[in-house]
Amino acid sequence: MLTLDKIYHAKFILKQIARKTDLIAAPRLCPGTDLYLKTENLQVTGSFKVRGAYYKISQLTEAERAKGVIACSAGNHAQGVALAATRMGIKSVVCMPDGAPIMKVESTKRLGAEVELVKGTYDDAHDRAVELQQETGMTFIHPYDDELVIAGQGTIGLEILDQLPDVDAVIVPVGGGGLISGVAFAIKSLRPEVKVYGVQAAGAPSMARAFHDHHYETLDRVDTFADGIAVKTPGELTYQMVENYVDDVVTVSEDEIAAAILSLMENQKLVAEGAGATPVAAALFGKLPLAGKKVVCLISGGNIDVNILSRVITRGLVMSGRKANLMIALEDKPGQLTLVSDIISACGANVVSVHHDRSDANMAITSCFLKLGLETRNAAQIEEIKQRLTEAGFELVSERV
Structure with missing residues (x-):
């Protein structure tokens, strides 16, 4: 005992x-x-x-x-x-x-x-x-x-x-x-x-x-x-x-x-x-x-x-809102990426990776998916970025770690 x-x-x-x-x-x-x-x-x-x-x-x-x-x-x-x-x-x-x-x-x-x-x-x-x-x-x-x-x-x-x-x-x-x-x-x-x-x-x-x-x-x-x-x-x-x-x-x-x-x-x-x-x-x-x-x-x-x-x-980092991956449906035309980056920059986040995907069978031929990796301060900043992008007319397709 x-x-x-x-x-x-x-x-x-x-x-x-x-x-x-x-x-x-x-x-x-x-x-x-x-x-x-x-x-x-x-x-x-x-x-x-x-x-x-x-x-x-x-x-x-x-x-x-x-x-x-x-x-x-x-x-x-x-x-x-x-x-x-x-x-x-x-x-x-x-x-x-x-x-x-x-x-x-x-x-x-x-x-x-x-x-x-x-x-x-x-x-x-x-x-x-x-x-x-x-x-x-x-x-x-x-x-x-x-x-x-x-x-x-x-x-x-x-x-x-x-x-x-x-x-x-x-x-x-x-x-x-x-x-x-x-x-x-x-x-x-x-x-x-x-x-x-x-x-x-x-x-x-x-x-x-x-x-x-x-x-x-x-x-x-x-x-x-x-x-x-x-x-x-x-x-x-x-x-x-x-x-x-x-x-x-x-x-x-x-x-x-x-x-x-x-x-x-x-x-x-x-x-x-x-x-x-x-x-x-x-x-x-x-x-x-x-x-x-x-x-x-x-x-x-x-x-x-x-x-x-x-x-x-x-x-x-993801759990604490310090890292986020966003995927945005874009019209494949000049100026779209500039608009997205301006919004993210204005919110104070940092883009660490960018990938254009034109091969997805589920999207229109004239569209593309923009996949972004971001460094952020917290979850509130991520929500602010999403809201600003949505207000600007961009469609958030998904977000993945």
Whole structure:
């Protein structure tokens, strides 16, 4: 059974490996809310996962250490297990889904683990890890549904209360539930009046559904670029703890997550992965009652795949009204493009791409489609441009990202 003493013991053990990450004020992110960021993206492995993995492995017997450890992970837990096992001279094997970011796979190998890529999702990697554990007798280090792992993650809750004693609410990303279970248990044990909220990607809402339906369930599929929380089945232990200690679990869309990543980069100079940005997305888009409160968003990790970062930024720009694509039906005659550009210029936007399309079978032979890519200030400016173009007699056919 998890106790506060175990979390305090984990805090003592983790002094030798984990950073006490900074809690920084973020006044520009969410006007009307006194917002702070707990920067676990700046942890030694770029994620909070090292806390739970290291504490669990540190408590193994000599016989268990001799056989080695095995784990399953989409990436962050893998790196935590690899680092902890290597530091203690223990062999480690990690099963990862074959779609895991290359950066996370290579980092896990570099930290000393043997990696086996498994076709499918995290849950398929979990099944393979369990199979290997039964064959080899190695100790399975569960990424979330383990009392000692949860105790390690709970040290973040102790740090938050130490760094901001008068905090009103803490928002935590949720995948399998290990992080929020530890944080919520620590905070509610010491300050039961503090609200603890969970956030999931809308494409992987396993814990959100379980929480609101009041029964444990498994999703048929998950679909989110936030790979760190793309979990079909929450933990059984963590589900019970979320039921007991968490005030609410909400979801955010892919576009909202992308906008949060962009906002963190621009306003705080912080890089967060999809999972790590979900608390900020919940705050930015009004998913929770935070007005006038002192709120901590737990940025759980920063290990985003650089191959998708540019696409995420583009989505974030569109979501925040900073980028727009317009398609206008024009009569194919001199002066039309000049009129359009004059309107856009007068509104203060910048044209970054122009394409004439005369080949569409749905338009008149004497017409063309003008496709424009624009840099804009916000959604209001985009609406102003559309209105001015319409008033000038131009037909807006569609707008596409």
